[in-house]
Amino acid sequence: MKPRFLLINPWIHDFAAVNLWSRPLGLLKLAEYLSRFDLDMKLIDCTDMFKEKRYGTGKYPKEIIEKPETLKDIPRYYARYGMSVEDFKKTLKSHLPCDLILITSIMSYWYPGVQEAIRTIKTLSPDTPVLLGGIYATLFHSHALKNSGADYIYKGHINGGLISAIENLGCRLKTTNPPKPYYKLGLYQQYPFAPVLTSSGCPYKCSYCASSVLYDGFLQRGPSDVIKEIIALYESGVRDFAFYDDALFFKADSHMKIILKEMIRSGLKARFHCPNGVHARFIDDELAYLMKQSGFTTLRLGLETINEERQVKTGGKILNDGFASAVRVLRKHGFTKEHIGAYLMYGLPGQGFDEVREGVNFLKSLDVRIHLTEFSPIPETPCWEELKQKGIITDDMDPLLTNNSVFSFLFSDYDQKALKKLRLDVKEYNSL
Numbered sequence: 075m076k077p078r079f080l081l082i083n084p085w086i087h088d089f090a091a092v093n094l095w096s097r098p099l100g101l102l103k104l105a106e107y108l109s110r111f112d113l114d115m116k117l118i119d120c121t122d123m124f125k126e127k128r129y130g131t132g133k134y135p136k137e138i139i140e141k142p143e144t145l146k147d148i149p150r151y152y153a154r155y156g157m158s159v160e161d162f163k164k165t166l167k168s169h170l171p172c173d174l175i176l177i178t179s180i181m182s183y184w185y186p187g188v189q190e191a192i193r194t195i196k197t198l199s200p201d202t203p204v205l206l207g208g209i210y211a212t213l214f215h216s217h218a219l220k221n222s223g224a225d226y227i228y229k230g231h232i233n234g235g236l237i238s239a240i241e242n243l244g245c246r247l248k249t250t251n252p253p254k255p256y257y258k259l260g261l262y263q264q265y266p267f268a269p270v271l272t273s274s275g276c277p278y279k280c281s282y283c284a285s286s287v288l289y290d291g292f293l294q295r296g297p298s299d300v301i302k303e304i305i306a307l308y309e310s311g312v313r314d315f316a317f318y319d320d321a322l323f324f325k326a327d328s329h330m331k332i333i334l335k336e337m338i339r340s341g342l343k344a345r346f347h348c349p350n351g352v353h354a355r356f357i358d359d360e361l362a363y364l365m366k367q368s369g370f371t372t373l374r375l376g377l378e379t380i381n382e383e384r385q386v387k388t389g390g391k392i393l394n395d396g397f398a399s400a401v402r403v404l405r406k407h408g409f410t411k412e413h414i415g416a417y418l419m420y421g422l423p424g425q426g427f428d429e430v431r432e433g434v435n436f437l438k439s440l441d442v443r444i445h446l447t448e449f450s451p452i453p454e455t456p457c458w459e460e461l462k463q464k465g466i467i468t469d470d471m472d473p474l475l476t477n478n479s480v481f482s483f484l485f486s487d488y489d490q491k492a493l494k495k496l497r498l499d500v501k502e503y504n505s506l
Contacts, residue, residue: 076113077245078172081105081261082195083119084179085162085187086134086155089148089479093124093132094349095316097269100208100232101178102256107232109259112250116169117261120156120191129345129371130267130314142186144474148483154187163194170199174245177224179210183450183477185222192223203243207236212288213453214473231289257307267314267347268307272300272329276320278353280389281456282378282422282449285320292321297332304333308342316347323356334364344369351376351417354400355392359407366407373409374445375400378419380433388422388457394436401440414442420493421449421478421486423460427493434500444500448478449486461485 083098098119108115124132134155141152157165175195179188192204206224210217218227228239237247257265275289304315323330337344346369354375357365365373375397379385382393397416404414416437420430430446437444451458451467461467466485467475475481483490 077174077247078114078169079108079116079245080166080169080172080175081115081117082175082177082191083117083121084177084184084191085120085157086181086184087139087152087186087190088155088181088184088477089150089152091134091136091153091155093121093134095130095267095269095314095347096121097267098178098180099269099271099318100180101176102261102269104176104178104207104232104236105259105261106253106256107236109254110249110251111247113247115259115261116172118162118165118169119262120162120187122262123157126266129347130316132266142474144472145477145480148480150479154190156187159190159194162191163198166195166198170202172199172202174240174243175199175202175204177204177206177208179206179208179218181477182210182214182473183475183480185210185214185218185473188222196223205239205243209284209288210473213284216470217473255303255306257310265307265310265312267316268312269318270300270304270315271295271318272333273319273321273324277324278321278389278391280378280391281460282388282419282452283320284452284455287452287454292324294325294329297329297336300333301336304337304344305340305342308344313343314345314347316349318350319352320350322348322350322352323361324353326356326358326361331361331364334361334368337368338364342369345371347372348374350374351378353391354397357400357403359403362403362407362409365404366409370409371413373404373414375414375416375442377416377433377437378447379422379425379429380418380436381425381429384422384425384429398440401442411441411443415445416440416442417445417447419447419449420488421482423449423457423464425449427488431496434496438503443504446497446500448482450476450478450481452476 081101083101124134126132136153136155138151139154203225205226206222207228211227212229215229273294275292276285277292279286351374377397418433
């Protein structure tokens with residue numbers, strides 16, 4: 075009899091969450107990898123429930139729950155986002171018995187949702203082994219070992235080491251098929267949007283970013299491979315595509331421009347979205363033209379800070395003049411405030427509140443949407459080490475405290491009334 079595997083993307087436990095083209099792409103890539111083996115595979119995505127609003131995005135259902143003890147002093151409601159507990163139990167029971175359950179973890183501070191899913195599994199099927207992987211399992215491996223409840227914590231990328239771990243848990247695998255794309259495995263009933271990853275890693279090593287920690291170097295897929303994937307998804311009915319790359323426009327002449335030219339030539343009426351901050355320095359006249367003609371609809375440019383000394387210190391991916399130049403060339407080809415947004419961080423180590431306010435004014439002068447983003451420390455990054463040396467954090471800190479809104483509230487030393495006023499000002503400006 076074939077082994078039966080169940081893949082699970084658990085709930086989000088947080089103060090706020092919306093679906094901005096969010097799919098557990100790592101788990102879907104795992105499904106692709108496992109599709110070469112002779113086994114049956116099912117998926118439970120606890121976040122595959124949301125009220126669709128625009129371009130495939132939407133709001134998750136939520137249930138207010140008790141805050142973990144670590145977060146008791148945070149004056150906000152805490153919630154479980156996604157399907158109800160009863161629906162999860164019912165769906166889980168329908169897939170039991172199975173030989174192995176593989177659970178992913180995304181944001182490290184969402185680990186209470188991982189814990190709750192594993193507790194539920196162990197209550198309903200105590201003898202089924204549970205393997206936990208993903209970002210939390212990798213960045214906070216020791217914490218996951220002690221606290222997740224999983225039988226095995228897998229750290230790192232999908233490779234032969236994962237197969238060894240699976241076999242050590244009692245599942246023998248036999249290769250029988252070439253791997254299939256996740257969207258041909260019947261894991262979801264519908265695809266209101268599709269994630270696309272054209273590369274892994276990033277050529278930059280920004281001091282606040284996990285990319286260089288999670289990936290060994292930078293690797294781009296062949297343009298023809300990406301084109302084939304987008305066209306196949308389009309033919310299945312998908313119209314909204316979200317690029318998950320950390321460096322989408324790097325070496326655009328030999329990569330993204332080729333992809334976009336083929337999208338235009340193919341006549342696809344698709345919409346492309348960039349929820350991750352793209353590198354504005356690579357946007358030239360030709361790329362802006364191709365983006366507009368191919369259907370780019372949502373752009374998020376990574377500015378992070380207006381302080382040029384800090385821009386250089388944190389990675390040197392953009393300076394203010396280059397950012398403004400990119401915005402001008404985008405406007406030349408028809409992009410407006412509705413399409414162009416910019417990420418502006420606050421709470422970076424050593425970053426004063428006036429710097430954030432100046433950044434807001436700079437972005438207002440460019441007439442782009444402003445997305446204020448709280449800094450969140452990530453293990454093994456330079457920012458993490460700087461904060462550790464200052465005695466602000468420790469390597470064994472509870473990952474819940476790295477939640478961006480929590481960390482900013484507890485450790486940024488900003489006047490919270492002034493910060494709230496600035497956020498309201500940005501919200502009003504964005505609505506104009």
